Amino acid sequence: MKKVYLETFGCQMNVSDSERISTTLEKDGYEMTPDESVADVVIFNTCSVREKAEHKLFTRVGRVRNSGRKKPVVGVMGCVAQLEGETLFQKVQGVDFVLGTRALGRVSHAVNETLGKKRKIVDVGEREDDYDWTVADTHRHSPYVAFVPIIEGCNKFCTYCIVPFSRGRERSFSAAKIVRQVSELKEKGVREVHLIGQNVNSYRPETAAGLEGFEGKSAFTKLLRAVAETGMERIKFTTSFPRDFRNDIVDAIEDHENLCNWVHLPVQSGSNNTLKRMKRGHTIEKYFEKIDRLRSSHRDIALTTDIIVGFPGETEADFRDTVKMVEYCGFDMAYIFKYSPRPGTPAFDMEDDVSPAEKTLRFLELERVQRATQNERIRRYLNKKVKVLVEGRSARNANGLSGHSTCHKVVNFEGSSELLGNVVDVEITDIKANSLFGRLA
Ligand code: SF4
Structure with missing residues:
Protein backbone atom coordinates (compact mmCIF):
# COMPACT_ATOMS: atom_id res chain seq x y z
CA MET A 1 0.00 0.00 0.00
CA LYS A 2 1.51 3.35 -1.02
CA LYS A 3 1.83 5.92 1.75
CA VAL A 4 0.78 9.58 1.42
CA TYR A 5 1.93 12.48 3.61
CA LEU A 6 -0.30 15.56 3.42
CA GLU A 7 0.67 18.98 4.79
CA THR A 8 -1.82 21.84 5.02
CA PHE A 9 -1.19 25.59 5.00
CA GLY A 10 -3.73 28.36 5.51
CA CYS A 11 -7.33 28.71 6.57
CA GLN A 12 -10.13 26.44 7.79
CA MET A 13 -11.28 25.89 4.21
CA ASN A 14 -7.91 24.31 3.46
CA VAL A 15 -8.04 22.18 6.61
CA SER A 16 -11.51 21.08 5.56
CA ASP A 17 -10.32 20.33 2.00
CA SER A 18 -7.44 18.28 3.41
CA GLU A 19 -9.91 16.18 5.40
CA ARG A 20 -11.63 15.33 2.14
CA ILE A 21 -8.36 14.72 0.25
CA SER A 22 -7.35 12.15 2.93
CA THR A 23 -10.81 10.57 2.83
CA THR A 24 -10.65 10.18 -0.97
CA LEU A 25 -7.11 8.82 -1.02
CA GLU A 26 -7.79 6.26 1.69
CA LYS A 27 -11.00 5.16 -0.02
CA ASP A 28 -8.94 4.59 -3.18
CA GLY A 29 -6.40 2.37 -1.45
CA TYR A 30 -3.69 4.73 -0.18
CA GLU A 31 -2.49 4.89 3.39
CA MET A 32 -2.13 8.33 5.00
CA THR A 33 1.00 8.76 7.11
CA PRO A 34 2.03 11.54 9.49
CA ASP A 35 5.70 10.69 8.74
CA GLU A 36 7.02 12.45 5.68
CA SER A 37 10.21 10.38 5.62
CA VAL A 38 8.37 7.11 4.78
CA ALA A 39 5.92 8.59 2.28
CA ASP A 40 5.75 7.56 -1.39
CA VAL A 41 3.73 10.67 -2.11
CA VAL A 42 4.06 14.11 -0.45
CA ILE A 43 1.22 16.59 -0.99
CA PHE A 44 1.17 20.24 0.00
CA ASN A 45 -2.28 21.84 0.27
CA THR A 46 -1.32 25.46 -0.18
CA CYS A 47 -2.44 28.98 0.68
CA SER A 48 -1.71 32.09 -1.36
CA VAL A 49 -3.25 34.79 0.81
CA ARG A 50 0.13 35.86 2.20
CA GLU A 51 3.41 35.89 0.34
CA LYS A 52 5.03 34.05 3.26
CA ALA A 53 2.81 31.00 2.69
CA GLU A 54 4.01 30.73 -0.92
CA HIS A 55 7.66 30.99 0.12
CA LYS A 56 7.05 28.28 2.67
CA LEU A 57 5.87 25.99 -0.13
CA PHE A 58 9.02 26.62 -2.20
CA THR A 59 11.20 25.86 0.83
CA ARG A 60 9.27 22.73 1.77
CA VAL A 61 9.39 21.22 -1.75
CA GLY A 62 13.14 21.90 -1.87
CA ARG A 63 13.62 20.16 1.46
CA VAL A 64 11.70 17.06 0.35
CA ARG A 65 13.71 16.95 -2.88
CA ASN A 66 17.04 17.26 -1.06
CA SER A 67 16.24 14.85 1.75
CA GLY A 68 18.63 12.27 0.29
CA ARG A 69 16.18 9.36 0.36
CA LYS A 70 14.31 7.81 -2.58
CA LYS A 71 12.39 10.70 -4.06
CA PRO A 72 8.67 10.66 -3.40
CA VAL A 73 6.08 11.98 -5.85
CA VAL A 74 5.37 15.61 -4.92
CA GLY A 75 1.95 17.18 -5.47
CA VAL A 76 0.82 20.76 -4.93
CA MET A 77 -2.87 21.41 -4.29
CA GLY A 78 -4.95 24.36 -3.08
CA CYS A 79 -4.79 28.07 -3.89
CA VAL A 80 -1.20 28.33 -5.15
CA ALA A 81 -1.85 25.38 -7.47
CA GLN A 82 -5.06 26.98 -8.78
CA LEU A 83 -3.37 30.32 -9.48
CA GLU A 84 -0.10 29.06 -10.91
CA GLY A 85 -1.26 25.99 -12.84
CA GLU A 86 1.42 24.72 -15.19
CA THR A 87 3.84 27.57 -14.42
CA LEU A 88 4.46 25.98 -11.03
CA PHE A 89 6.57 23.30 -12.76
CA GLN A 90 9.01 26.02 -13.86
CA LYS A 91 8.90 27.96 -10.60
CA VAL A 92 9.44 24.98 -8.27
CA GLN A 93 11.70 22.18 -9.38
CA GLY A 94 10.56 18.69 -8.47
CA VAL A 95 6.77 19.07 -8.51
CA ASP A 96 4.96 16.14 -10.18
CA PHE A 97 1.34 17.22 -10.09
CA VAL A 98 -0.62 20.43 -9.63
CA LEU A 99 -4.30 20.23 -8.62
CA GLY A 100 -6.46 23.32 -8.15
CA THR A 101 -9.02 24.10 -5.46
CA ARG A 102 -11.88 22.42 -7.33
CA ALA A 103 -10.04 19.30 -8.44
CA LEU A 104 -9.91 17.53 -5.06
CA GLY A 105 -12.12 14.71 -6.28
CA ARG A 106 -9.48 13.78 -8.86
CA VAL A 107 -6.55 13.52 -6.44
CA SER A 108 -6.30 9.72 -6.61
CA HIS A 109 -6.19 9.87 -10.42
CA ALA A 110 -3.31 12.39 -10.26
CA VAL A 111 -1.41 10.24 -7.76
CA ASN A 112 -1.98 7.06 -9.82
CA GLU A 113 -0.80 8.73 -12.98
CA THR A 114 2.35 10.27 -11.53
CA LEU A 115 3.47 7.31 -9.42
CA GLY A 116 5.91 5.37 -11.55
CA LYS A 117 4.86 6.78 -14.90
CA LYS A 118 7.00 9.93 -14.72
CA ARG A 119 4.25 11.94 -16.29
CA LYS A 120 3.37 15.37 -14.92
CA ILE A 121 -0.28 16.25 -14.30
CA VAL A 122 -1.93 19.65 -14.07
CA ASP A 123 -5.66 19.98 -13.34
CA VAL A 124 -7.22 23.32 -12.47
CA GLY A 125 -10.64 22.35 -13.81
CA GLU A 126 -14.08 22.56 -12.25
CA ARG A 127 -15.56 20.37 -9.55
CA GLU A 128 -17.62 17.33 -10.56
CA ASP A 129 -21.39 17.89 -10.17
CA ASP A 130 -21.68 14.80 -8.01
CA TYR A 131 -18.59 15.60 -5.89
CA ASP A 132 -18.77 13.76 -2.56
CA TRP A 133 -18.26 16.21 0.35
CA THR A 134 -18.27 13.51 3.01
CA VAL A 135 -15.34 13.32 5.41
CA ALA A 136 -14.51 9.97 7.03
CA TYR A 381 -14.45 36.26 32.35
CA LEU A 382 -12.53 36.26 35.64
CA ASN A 383 -14.43 34.38 38.40
CA LYS A 384 -17.16 33.52 35.90
CA LYS A 385 -18.14 30.07 34.64
CA VAL A 386 -17.76 29.25 30.95
CA LYS A 387 -18.88 26.14 29.09
CA VAL A 388 -15.92 24.34 27.55
CA LEU A 389 -15.82 21.53 25.01
CA VAL A 390 -12.86 19.42 26.17
CA GLU A 391 -10.86 18.83 22.99
CA GLY A 392 -7.45 17.57 24.05
CA ARG A 393 -4.68 17.27 26.60
CA SER A 394 -2.69 20.39 27.28
CA ALA A 395 0.81 20.38 25.74
CA ARG A 396 2.40 21.98 28.81
CA ASN A 397 0.77 20.36 31.81
CA ALA A 398 0.63 16.57 32.31
CA ASN A 399 -2.76 16.83 34.08
CA GLY A 400 -3.96 19.63 31.86
CA LEU A 401 -6.95 19.65 29.54
CA SER A 402 -7.74 22.19 26.91
CA GLY A 403 -10.75 23.21 24.87
CA HIS A 404 -12.76 26.13 23.58
CA SER A 405 -15.51 28.13 25.21
CA THR A 406 -18.68 29.03 23.31
CA CYS A 407 -17.07 32.46 22.77
CA HIS A 408 -14.14 30.63 21.10
CA LYS A 409 -11.52 31.32 23.75
CA VAL A 410 -8.95 28.64 24.53
CA VAL A 411 -9.55 27.43 28.10
CA ASN A 412 -6.99 25.39 30.09
CA PHE A 413 -7.74 23.51 33.29
CA GLU A 414 -6.84 20.29 35.12
CA GLY A 415 -8.87 17.11 34.80
CA SER A 416 -8.88 13.48 33.71
CA SER A 417 -8.88 12.19 30.13
CA GLU A 418 -12.37 10.79 30.70
CA LEU A 419 -13.66 14.31 30.18
CA LEU A 420 -12.44 14.44 26.57
CA GLY A 421 -15.35 15.14 24.26
CA ASN A 422 -17.59 16.43 27.05
CA VAL A 423 -18.88 19.93 27.61
CA VAL A 424 -17.99 21.02 31.15
CA ASP A 425 -18.33 24.16 33.27
CA VAL A 426 -15.00 25.77 34.09
CA GLU A 427 -14.61 28.58 36.61
CA ILE A 428 -12.04 31.06 35.35
CA THR A 429 -9.31 31.82 37.87
CA ASP A 430 -6.61 33.35 35.66
CA ILE A 431 -6.28 35.02 32.28
CA LYS A 432 -3.57 35.50 29.68
CA ALA A 433 -3.55 37.58 26.49
CA ASN A 434 -6.04 35.40 24.66
CA SER A 435 -6.59 32.33 26.79
CA LEU A 436 -8.34 31.51 30.00
CA PHE A 437 -7.26 29.28 32.90
CA GLY A 438 -9.56 27.77 35.47
CA ARG A 439 -10.83 24.81 37.45
CA LEU A 440 -13.69 22.44 36.91
CA ALA A 441 -16.80 23.93 38.47
S1 SF4 B 1 -12.33 39.24 -1.75
FE1 SF4 B 1 -11.13 38.25 -0.13
S2 SF4 B 1 -11.26 39.66 1.64
FE2 SF4 B 1 -12.86 40.28 0.17
S3 SF4 B 1 -14.65 39.19 0.91
FE3 SF4 B 1 -13.70 37.87 -0.67
S4 SF4 B 1 -12.36 36.50 0.50
FE4 SF4 B 1 -12.91 38.18 1.87
Missing part, protein backbone atom coordinates in the same frame (compact mmCIF):
# COMPACT_ATOMS: atom_id res chain seq x y z
CA ASP A 137 -14.64 10.17 10.85
CA THR A 138 -10.99 9.14 11.02
CA HIS A 139 -9.91 12.11 8.90
CA ARG A 140 -11.66 14.88 10.79
CA HIS A 141 -9.21 17.24 12.52
CA SER A 142 -11.03 16.49 15.79
CA PRO A 143 -13.39 13.70 16.86
CA TYR A 144 -15.65 16.27 18.56
CA VAL A 145 -15.56 19.25 16.19
CA ALA A 146 -16.48 19.16 12.50
CA PHE A 147 -16.16 21.73 9.73
CA VAL A 148 -19.19 21.95 7.45
CA PRO A 149 -18.60 24.05 4.31
CA ILE A 150 -21.78 25.91 3.35
CA ILE A 151 -20.43 28.19 0.61
CA GLU A 152 -17.24 28.23 -1.43
CA GLY A 153 -15.56 30.98 -3.42
CA CYS A 154 -16.05 34.73 -3.29
CA ASN A 155 -17.64 37.38 -5.53
CA LYS A 156 -16.51 40.42 -3.58
CA PHE A 157 -13.16 41.22 -5.23
CA CYS A 158 -11.71 43.31 -2.41
CA THR A 159 -8.78 44.95 -4.17
CA TYR A 160 -6.04 43.42 -1.97
CA CYS A 161 -7.35 39.84 -2.05
CA ILE A 162 -6.48 36.89 -4.25
CA VAL A 163 -9.29 34.59 -3.03
CA PRO A 164 -11.86 35.30 -5.81
CA PHE A 165 -9.17 34.20 -8.28
CA SER A 166 -7.93 31.18 -6.34
CA ARG A 167 -11.30 29.92 -5.09
CA GLY A 168 -13.57 31.08 -7.91
CA ARG A 169 -17.07 32.51 -7.67
CA GLU A 170 -19.45 31.94 -4.77
CA ARG A 171 -21.37 28.70 -4.79
CA SER A 172 -23.74 27.89 -1.93
CA PHE A 173 -24.50 24.31 -1.03
CA SER A 174 -27.95 22.81 -0.55
CA ALA A 175 -29.48 23.72 2.82
CA ALA A 176 -31.27 20.37 3.01
CA LYS A 177 -27.93 18.55 2.62
CA ILE A 178 -26.19 20.79 5.18
CA VAL A 179 -28.92 20.17 7.75
CA ARG A 180 -28.81 16.43 7.07
CA GLN A 181 -25.03 16.43 7.41
CA VAL A 182 -25.20 18.22 10.78
CA SER A 183 -27.83 15.75 12.03
CA GLU A 184 -25.61 12.83 10.99
CA LEU A 185 -22.59 14.38 12.73
CA LYS A 186 -24.68 14.75 15.88
CA GLU A 187 -25.64 11.07 15.70
CA LYS A 188 -21.95 10.19 15.46
CA GLY A 189 -21.13 12.10 18.66
CA VAL A 190 -19.77 15.36 17.22
CA ARG A 191 -20.46 18.12 19.76
CA GLU A 192 -19.62 21.23 17.75
CA VAL A 193 -19.87 22.19 14.08
CA HIS A 194 -18.33 25.18 12.34
CA LEU A 195 -20.29 26.35 9.30
CA ILE A 196 -17.47 27.61 7.12
CA GLY A 197 -16.92 29.59 3.94
CA GLN A 198 -15.12 32.72 2.75
CA ASN A 199 -18.32 34.68 3.45
CA VAL A 200 -20.88 32.51 5.18
CA ASN A 201 -23.52 35.19 5.44
CA SER A 202 -23.50 35.68 1.66
CA TYR A 203 -25.08 32.21 1.55
CA ARG A 204 -27.59 32.01 -1.33
CA PRO A 205 -28.56 28.45 -2.30
CA GLU A 206 -30.24 27.71 -5.62
CA THR A 207 -33.43 26.49 -3.94
CA ALA A 208 -35.08 27.07 -0.56
CA ALA A 209 -35.31 23.33 0.10
CA GLY A 210 -34.55 22.77 3.77
CA LEU A 211 -35.22 26.40 4.73
CA GLU A 212 -39.02 26.44 4.48
CA GLY A 213 -40.74 27.75 7.57
CA PHE A 214 -37.62 29.25 9.16
CA GLU A 215 -37.66 32.91 10.11
CA GLY A 216 -35.09 35.29 8.64
CA LYS A 217 -34.53 37.99 6.04
CA SER A 218 -31.67 36.09 4.44
CA ALA A 219 -31.08 32.47 3.55
CA PHE A 220 -28.15 32.45 5.98
CA THR A 221 -30.28 33.39 8.98
CA LYS A 222 -32.80 30.72 8.00
CA LEU A 223 -29.99 28.21 7.69
CA LEU A 224 -28.67 29.12 11.15
CA ARG A 225 -32.11 28.49 12.61
CA ALA A 226 -32.52 25.23 10.67
CA VAL A 227 -29.12 23.96 11.83
CA ALA A 228 -29.88 25.06 15.42
CA GLU A 229 -33.05 22.93 15.33
CA THR A 230 -31.05 19.78 14.66
CA GLY A 231 -30.08 19.97 18.33
CA MET A 232 -26.34 20.01 17.59
CA GLU A 233 -24.82 21.07 20.91
CA ARG A 234 -22.70 24.00 19.66
CA ILE A 235 -22.72 25.80 16.31
CA LYS A 236 -20.12 28.37 15.25
CA PHE A 237 -19.81 30.09 11.88
CA THR A 238 -17.00 31.92 10.13
CA THR A 239 -16.19 34.18 8.26
CA SER A 240 -18.89 36.86 8.05
CA PHE A 241 -18.84 39.66 5.46
CA PRO A 242 -19.82 43.01 7.05
CA ARG A 243 -22.04 44.23 4.20
CA ASP A 244 -24.16 41.07 4.35
CA PHE A 245 -24.27 40.91 8.15
CA ARG A 246 -27.91 41.59 9.04
CA ASN A 247 -29.22 42.21 12.52
CA ASP A 248 -31.47 39.19 12.31
CA ILE A 249 -28.36 37.00 12.59
CA VAL A 250 -28.05 38.36 16.13
CA ASP A 251 -31.78 37.69 16.67
CA ALA A 252 -31.16 34.05 15.73
CA ILE A 253 -28.20 33.83 18.16
CA GLU A 254 -30.44 35.23 20.88
CA ASP A 255 -33.21 32.74 20.13
CA HIS A 256 -31.01 29.64 20.00
CA GLU A 257 -28.60 28.91 22.85
CA ASN A 258 -26.67 26.42 20.67
CA LEU A 259 -25.69 29.19 18.20
CA CYS A 260 -22.45 30.24 19.87
CA ASN A 261 -21.73 33.76 21.11
CA TRP A 262 -18.80 34.53 18.82
CA VAL A 263 -18.75 36.52 15.57
CA HIS A 264 -15.71 37.10 13.35
CA LEU A 265 -16.41 40.25 11.31
CA PRO A 266 -13.36 41.52 9.39
CA VAL A 267 -13.39 45.32 9.22
CA GLN A 268 -9.95 45.84 7.55
CA SER A 269 -9.84 49.63 8.14
CA GLY A 270 -11.54 52.39 10.13
CA SER A 271 -11.26 54.91 7.30
CA ASN A 272 -13.95 55.28 4.66
CA ASN A 273 -11.31 56.44 2.15
CA THR A 274 -9.33 53.26 2.64
CA LEU A 275 -12.43 51.02 2.71
CA LYS A 276 -13.43 52.50 -0.64
CA ARG A 277 -10.02 51.82 -2.16
CA MET A 278 -10.19 48.32 -0.72
CA LYS A 279 -13.65 47.99 -2.36
CA ARG A 280 -15.06 46.48 0.81
CA GLY A 281 -18.63 47.52 0.11
CA HIS A 282 -19.27 48.92 3.61
CA THR A 283 -18.70 52.24 5.34
CA ILE A 284 -17.38 52.51 8.85
CA GLU A 285 -20.72 53.97 10.01
CA LYS A 286 -22.57 50.88 8.74
CA TYR A 287 -20.00 48.68 10.43
CA PHE A 288 -20.51 50.51 13.74
CA GLU A 289 -24.28 49.91 13.47
CA LYS A 290 -23.62 46.18 13.33
CA ILE A 291 -21.20 46.38 16.24
CA ASP A 292 -23.79 48.29 18.28
CA ARG A 293 -26.38 45.56 17.66
CA LEU A 294 -23.90 42.83 18.58
CA ARG A 295 -22.89 44.68 21.74
CA SER A 296 -26.48 45.20 22.80
CA SER A 297 -27.11 41.46 22.88
CA HIS A 298 -27.66 39.74 26.23
CA ARG A 299 -25.56 36.82 24.86
CA ASP A 300 -22.26 38.68 25.52
CA ILE A 301 -21.06 38.02 21.97
CA ALA A 302 -17.27 37.87 21.56
CA LEU A 303 -16.18 39.86 18.55
CA THR A 304 -13.04 39.28 16.48
CA THR A 305 -11.77 40.96 13.33
CA ASP A 306 -9.02 41.37 10.72
CA ILE A 307 -7.28 44.69 10.02
CA ILE A 308 -4.75 45.74 7.37
CA VAL A 309 -2.44 48.70 8.03
CA GLY A 310 -0.46 50.58 5.39
CA PHE A 311 -2.82 49.93 2.48
CA PRO A 312 -1.90 52.05 -0.62
CA GLY A 313 -2.91 55.66 -0.05
CA GLU A 314 -3.48 55.24 3.70
CA THR A 315 -2.68 58.64 5.22
CA GLU A 316 -1.89 59.40 8.83
CA ALA A 317 -5.49 60.65 9.20
CA ASP A 318 -6.86 57.38 7.75
CA PHE A 319 -4.74 55.45 10.20
CA ARG A 320 -6.02 57.60 13.10
CA ASP A 321 -9.56 56.62 12.05
CA THR A 322 -8.52 52.98 12.32
CA VAL A 323 -7.16 53.55 15.82
CA LYS A 324 -10.43 55.25 16.82
CA MET A 325 -12.42 52.40 15.29
CA VAL A 326 -10.48 49.82 17.34
CA GLU A 327 -11.09 51.85 20.50
CA TYR A 328 -14.80 52.09 19.69
CA CYS A 329 -15.40 48.44 18.80
CA GLY A 330 -13.56 46.81 21.70
CA PHE A 331 -12.64 43.65 19.82
CA ASP A 332 -11.92 40.54 21.84
CA MET A 333 -9.19 39.80 19.33
CA ALA A 334 -7.88 41.36 16.12
CA TYR A 335 -5.58 39.85 13.52
CA ILE A 336 -3.54 42.82 12.34
CA PHE A 337 -1.50 42.63 9.13
CA LYS A 338 0.90 44.97 7.37
CA TYR A 339 -0.22 45.37 3.76
CA SER A 340 1.90 43.57 1.19
CA PRO A 341 0.99 43.60 -2.52
CA ARG A 342 -0.16 40.30 -3.99
CA PRO A 343 0.45 39.82 -7.72
CA GLY A 344 -2.81 39.32 -9.60
CA THR A 345 -4.89 41.57 -7.33
CA PRO A 346 -6.16 45.04 -8.38
CA ALA A 347 -4.22 46.67 -5.49
CA PHE A 348 -0.99 45.31 -6.97
CA ASP A 349 -1.19 48.10 -9.55
CA MET A 350 -1.68 50.80 -6.89
CA GLU A 351 1.37 52.62 -5.60
CA ASP A 352 2.52 50.90 -2.41
CA ASP A 353 3.25 54.32 -0.95
CA VAL A 354 3.36 53.65 2.79
CA SER A 355 7.00 52.90 3.61
CA PRO A 356 7.87 49.62 5.35
CA ALA A 357 9.07 51.59 8.39
CA GLU A 358 5.77 53.49 8.58
CA LYS A 359 3.78 50.25 8.19
CA THR A 360 5.70 48.79 11.12
CA LEU A 361 5.05 51.88 13.27
CA ARG A 362 1.33 51.75 12.50
CA PHE A 363 1.23 48.02 13.12
CA LEU A 364 2.91 48.38 16.51
CA GLU A 365 0.70 51.26 17.59
CA LEU A 366 -2.48 49.48 16.59
CA GLU A 367 -1.31 46.29 18.25
CA ARG A 368 -0.69 48.24 21.48
CA VAL A 369 -4.15 49.82 21.40
CA GLN A 370 -5.80 46.49 20.61
CA ARG A 371 -3.87 44.68 23.32
CA ALA A 372 -5.00 47.22 25.93
CA THR A 373 -8.64 46.73 24.86
CA GLN A 374 -8.24 42.98 24.73
CA ASN A 375 -6.67 42.81 28.19
CA GLU A 376 -9.51 44.86 29.53
CA ARG A 377 -12.22 42.82 27.83
CA ILE A 378 -10.87 39.41 28.75
CA ARG A 379 -11.06 40.37 32.44
CA ARG A 380 -14.84 40.04 32.28
